Amino acid sequence: MEPYYQDSSVTIYHGDCREIVPQLGRFDLLLTDPPYGINYQSNKRTASEKMNKIVGDSEIDVSMVDTLPECNCVALFSRWDTAPAWASKLGQRMPVRGQIVWHKACGGMGDLSRSYMLDYEVIVYATSNDFALPGKRHGSVWRCQIDSPSSYSHPTQKPVGIMVMCIERFLVGDTILDPFMGSGTTLRAAKDLNRKAVGIEIDERYCEIAATRMSQEVLPL
Numbered sequence: 594m595e596p597y598y599q600d601s602s603v604t605i606y607h608g609d610c611r612e613i614v615p616q617l618g619r620f621d622l623l624l625t626d627p628p629y630g631i632n633y634q635s636n637k638r639t640a641s642e643k644m645n646k647i648v649g650d651s652e653i654d655v656s657m658v659d660t661l662p663e664c665n666c667v668a669l670f671s672r673w674d675t676a677p678a679w680a681s682k683l684g685q686r687m688p689v690r691g692q693i694v695w696h697k698a699c700g701g702m703g704d705l706s707r708s709y710m711l712d713y714e715v716i717v718y719a720t721s722n723d724f725a726l727p728g729k730r731h732g733s734v735w736r737c738q739i740d741s742p743s744s745y746s747h748p749t750q751k752p753v754g755i756m757v758m759c760i761e762r763f764l765v766g767d768t769i770l771d772p773f774m775g776s777g778t779t780l781r782a783a784k785d786l787n788r789k790a791v792g793i794e795i796d797e798r799y800c801e802i803a804a805t806r807m808s809q810e811v812l813p814l
């Protein structure tokens with residue numbers, strides 16, 4: 594299996610994660626933002642074009658949990674309406690320890706019932722045992738502002754900061770897997786934290802973008 598890109602910290606594979614993951618070994622943390630299953634197409638634009646639809650987003654596929662490698666912790670980003678499905682499926686593999694609300698703005702919580710679909714997202718996490726890194730205390734609501742839409746390379750691109758928070762909160766060990774890599778934000782955060790990471794992406798456009806991001810020097814935190 595030939596990597597699309599590889600350096601001392603990061604490996605990228607182009608292909609279907611359901612075919613590639615079974616060929617990989619054990620990981621300490623699986624951190625990913627799986628397709629929403631809603632044929633989502635963002636109205637946001639890059640510098641030159643409107644975002645295309647996400648490959649494989651025609652329906653939610655919680656069955657991918659069955660192909661997960663052995664790992665200490667799984668953290669999945671989810672919409673509010675799909676979080677219960679992910680939690681139920683994860684619970685068949687390992688204990689679901691909880692859900693974290695990611696508040697995308699820096700202000701107060703505001704009216705959750707009015708704006709949750711726009712300003713909030715859920716991180717469903719399951720761990721093989723209860724743990725948190727020593728000295729790291731986090732509540733159930735994390736605040737991390739989204740990047741400027743003009744800087745997006747992917748319709749649902751996450752800020753590096755929220756991935757850094759997840760890695761610092763959940764990772765006990767060194768190795769990270771993102772089977773729905775997109776433009777490589779999880780890998781960028783891992784590399785900035787001097788961790789080892791593997792990413793898989795079915796759409797070659799984003800493999801190229803991620804490889805370019807990985808070829809940059811480690812960014813200061």
